[in-house]
Amino acid sequence: MRFISYVAGTEPGVAVKTEAGYRGLPVSRLGGDLQHFVGKDSDLAELAETLGSAPAVTLSDAKLLPPITSPGKILCIGLNYAEHSKESGFEAPTYPAVFARFANSLVAHGDPLVRPNASDWLDYECELAAVIGKGGRHITEGDALDHVAGYSLFNDGSVRDFQIKSQQWTIGKTFDDTGAFGPELVTRDELPDGCDGLGIRTILNGTTMQEANTRDMIFGVAKLVAILSEAMTLSPGDVIVTGTPDGVGALRKPQVWMKPGDTCTVEIDQIGTLTNPVTQETTH
Template identity: 50%
Template sequence: MRLVSFERQGKPVLGIREGEQVRVIGGETLEALLARGVDLLQHAQANASDELLSAADLKLLPPLQRPPKIICVGLNFADHTSESKYEQPDYPTLFFRVHTSLIAHEQPMIRPAVADSEGLDFEGEIAVVLGKGGRHIAKNDALSHVAGYSVFNDGSVREYQFKTPQWTVGKNFDGTGAFGPDLVTADELPPGVKGLLLETRLNGKVVQSASTDEMVFDVASLISIISEAITLEAGDVIVSGTPSGIGWARTPRLLMKAGDVCEVTVEKIGTLRNVIADEEVAG
């Protein structure tokens, strides 16, 4: 099942994607449903309306607009670790995103108006959305906590990322975390999204390409390890890491400018597309 969040008359609405159309299933957000412990398939079946809308005409929202936590994983592909000049850590490199950085499919990804930045870098990734939380989750039970998966572009302002040893600021500029377009429920995908192709294209050219099998820490491991320290909650999003090919590591650097089009495609999940736009500053 493919769930789509979109805006209608200023309010979020949830629907099921059916080819080129979306069937409306109600106004309760995905994060609210997950927090209530609702079975998404049963909810969709019980609340599916007769109303079908053209998917192309919808103003999409991120699948979750205010998830409880957005936990990002750095250096989770060995080739990306190597191009970034780090030693491969034996523990996941974790940092957080804030919900105010999120944008939807086909919304502009914002290149910030800061004087000491050359541009915005791309990082195609898979987002893991939890259907239930917990603490000290066993690895062999971890995938049962997953509601579904989506696509993420962890847009990074590199100069700010590396101003300090903590990466947080460079990963949290408003309008840089693209998320969507759909949440694909876990039952429609290989367990732990094993063996799927992840690709990023900039202006139509492939700049990142890797299999999810190349992840240093797979989805089950990430959930289990993170839950050793942090109580995970239904609706939490784990952004699981990017492969090599980032623009910052290239010579010359390949950073995104206004008018560029960045697309991230994950096999069986979908394509997330955003046009880059310069931030408009009043005055």
């Protein structure tokens, strides 16, 4: 099952992908947004059945939203590919590097990533996003994938000079409108366990800048769910952004920064494509 969140006029809605295209209903008719339904596989299946006979949603007449519009937690993992850790000058970690993003930073497929006026150092990072379904604490690695509702794509746009100004990375990772998320939530039954073995890449203005495979992650999805839930209760709709491979712009020679007029695409095999233009921050 593949779901999108959208807004038509002023009314938010949820749609499912069918052979005939997307079919959706307003959140007011459904009794909740997509986050409301991710807690149980049976709820998602029932939602898909309800939406399957709903009116068509034409994307030219609707605006996409991030699939989960206001996650309670966005938990990001740094240095989770050995080659990226190496290019960054670090040993491969023995425990995940965890930092937070916030919902203010999210943009949908097709929306602009915004280079802030405070910095020209806006970098790209292709990443797999895992969306928590069934919540819990102290989840075992063996049970962890049962707690994932589905997967999506993420571009962890990073304001690098602010990232390194601080002793930790959060300030450089949560500027407004720098984290692209979407377009679809793809339920786990459509994908390999833990999304293992999928090609992942970033394409900037038609040039492939990053290319790797999710099997190269140091900490896979199941291990991340288990480790994170040791510290905190994971809740339905929480998002785990699982790390980026090597090839980021900051570590290229010469460095490559996203700039206004650019187009950045993140792709993961079997999940889809997430594309965003880049614009400059405007003051109001």
